[in-house]
Amino acid sequence: MSSIAHGKVILLGEHSVVYGRPCLAAAIAPGVEATARDSDGPVSLHVSPWQCTFAVGDGSDLGRALDALSQALGVTGFDLDAVMHLPGGGGLGSSASLGVACARAVSSLRGLMLDHEAVLAAALAWEKVFHGNPSGVDHTLAAMGGVGVFTKAEGLRRLDVRAPVRLCIGDSGERASTRDMVATVARVREMRPEASEKTFDAIASLVRNGALALEAGDLRGLGELMNLNQALLASLMVSTERLEAMCRAAREAGAYGAKLTGAGGGGCVIALAGPNERAVLDAWEALGVRAKVVEVGAS
Ligand code: MEV
Numbered sequence: 001m002s003s004i005a006h007g008k009v010i011l012l013g014e015h016s017v018v019y020g021r022p023c024l025a026a027a028i029a030p031g032v033e034a035t036a037r038d039s040d041g042p043v044s045l046h047v048s049p050w051q052c053t054f055a056v057g058d059g060s061d062l063g064r065a066l067d068a069l070s071q072a073l074g075v076t077g078f079d080l081d082a083v084m085h086l087p088g089g090g091g092l093g094s095s096a097s098l099g100v101a102c103a104r105a106v107s108s109l110r111g112l113m114l115d116h117e118a119v120l121a122a123a124l125a126w127e128k129v130f131h132g133n134p135s136g137v138d139h140t141l142a143a144m145g146g147v148g149v150f151t152k153a154e155g156l157r158r159l160d161v162r163a164p165v166r167l168c169i170g171d172s173g174e175r176a177s178t179r180d181m182v183a184t185v186a187r188v189r190e191m192r193p194e195a196s197e198k199t200f201d202a203i204a205s206l207v208r209n210g211a212l213a214l215e216a217g218d219l220r221g222l223g224e225l226m227n228l229n230q231a232l233l234a235s236l237m238v239s240t241e242r243l244e245a246m247c248r249a250a251r252e253a254g255a256y257g258a259k260l261t262g263a264g265g266g267g268c269v270i271a272l273a274g275p276n277e278r279a280v281l282d283a284w285e286a287l288g289v290r291a292k293v294v295e296v297g298a299s
Pocket of ligand 1: 015018093137138
């Protein structure tokens with residue numbers, strides 16, 4: 001039997017969440033499926049559709065993440081098969097989803113009946129390999145699903161969303177590591193500490209208003225907040241020309257709002273398209289962007 005975990009989109013508040021502010025995030029499915037088997041060899045992981053195998057001690061980040069996971073769970077003597085339904089490094093929480101699915105697969109193989117906290121702790125150890133200072137939003141959403149406001153201090157506060165919200169997700173095709181983008185923001189903060197704190201505070205108020213808009217079903221309002229968040233993310237140096245072009249194209253096609261999602265430097269753009277979904281997808285297709293539509297907030 002395979003174990004599953006969600007992917008995620010950050011509707012508002014990436015990066016500032018690393019500095020203690022709230023973010024508004026939603027799980028997306030399908031994320032990752034994983035199965036575990038007993039094995040005598042080194043702990044290893046085969047990932048489809050990448051057709052790559054990683055093992056503890058092979059020097060790769062995934063090999064190190066497997067080691068961290070196996071130590072956090074206190075289990076060795078297994079190997080894993082995972083199927084990714086998310087693009088790797090696209091800002092949709094693929095690495096956290098892989099970590100949660102693997103932790104669940106190992107725990108079900110050994111009949112560990114791990115509680116939620118133990119899965120989260122193992123997935124956090126995994127995530128720390130990919131960037132030293134994760135806020136925890138990715139693996140929390142991967143494990144818990146749903147929609148909510150996340151803070152480092154308080155975890156996820158779920159929101160009651162009246163009806164599922166449809167989002168267009170376009171993949172820029174560009175890639176940057178989360179570690180590098182988090183380091184970029186840390187450098188900006190070092191150079192301009194006061195301005196950066198003000199930017200994080202401004203994003204926090206977008207998140208608070210965004211949560212109210214989402215609960216009230218005010219998608220037009222939420223879209224405007226996404227546009228403002230994108231401008232602030234650009235001021236933190238995590239946008240790119242292509243991401244800006246995708247946001248512009250989505251808005252020109254009638255989207256209520258569009259922004260990058262996740263660490264930026266590439267990866268995906270989300271657009272709240274309202275009645276203009278087809279027009280947004282067509283506009284992105286004209287830019288050579290691969291896109292899909294997801295629903296978030298469905299119970
Ligand atoms: C990455 O999905 C979101 C960031 O805010 C990093 C984090 O929260 O750990 C960029």
